[in-house]
């Protein structure tokens with residue numbers, strides 16, 4: 528059979544079936560197929576549109592996420608920078624606080640006066656250093672040189688022979704901080720005086736004889752029950 532015959536057959540079959548169309552004809556089937564294809568095409572178009580829309584949406588969401596991530600990263604960096612700065616400030620503050628709160632130990636006590644007879648204007652030299660934390664006291668000169676600025680307390684304890692008098696001064700450089708007289712008519716007597724002063728580093732503190740009776744005025748001895756020791760002592764109370 529050649530193609531011409533088949534075509535002829537087709538036309539004959541179709542020509543014969545003109546008029547009321549039987550339901551299961553080839554034409555009807557093809558028509559339905561065509562309709563189906565068109566509907567599918569429309570649906571495919573719709574699906575394509577929806578996919579494209581979804582794509583756009585996904586793309587937009589990704590972009591939004593990227594932006595959000597960038598913002599978060601910027602916020603994080605900003606926070607980190609601020610946090611580091613704040614930490615540094617706090618550390619510096621703590622350092623300063625530590626510096627003001629921790630008062631180092633500066634304390635000395637010296638005894639054994641070099642001379643028992645003194646002259647007006649003489650610095651009383653205490654030769655034996657009992658302790659000297661911070662090395663402020665010099666047992667060659669009798670001077671305490673302030674190592675660290677701050678508030679200091681100084682004490683003198685002078686043992687004076689009876690009927691002798693001693694005008695003393697606790698001095699800071701050339702200024703009298705505390706002065707007075709020790710005297711007793713009946714017995715050898717140890718007396719105490721003190722000075723609380725706010726001092727700058729480098730200032731010098733010492734004990735001066737402002738005037739005195741002539742002859743041995745200081746007395747030093749141990750008894751079984753007590754020591755008569757003249758001393759000069761001081762300490763840093765607060766920076």
Ligand SMILES: *[C@@H]1O[C@H](CO)[C@@H](O)[C@H](O)[C@H]1NC(C)=O
Pocket residue numbers: 654655656657659666667
């Ligand atoms: C005098 O001071 C020096 C230096 O601080 C010390 O080495 C020495 O022991 C002191 N002398 C006395 C007798 O305390």
Ligand SMILES: *[C@@H]1O[C@H](CO)[C@@H](O)[C@H](O)[C@H]1NC(C)=O
Pocket residue numbers: 748749
């Ligand atoms: C006084 O006592 C001290 C110790 O308590 C001692 O080192 C010193 O030698 C004594 N001095 C005299 C004169 O006995």
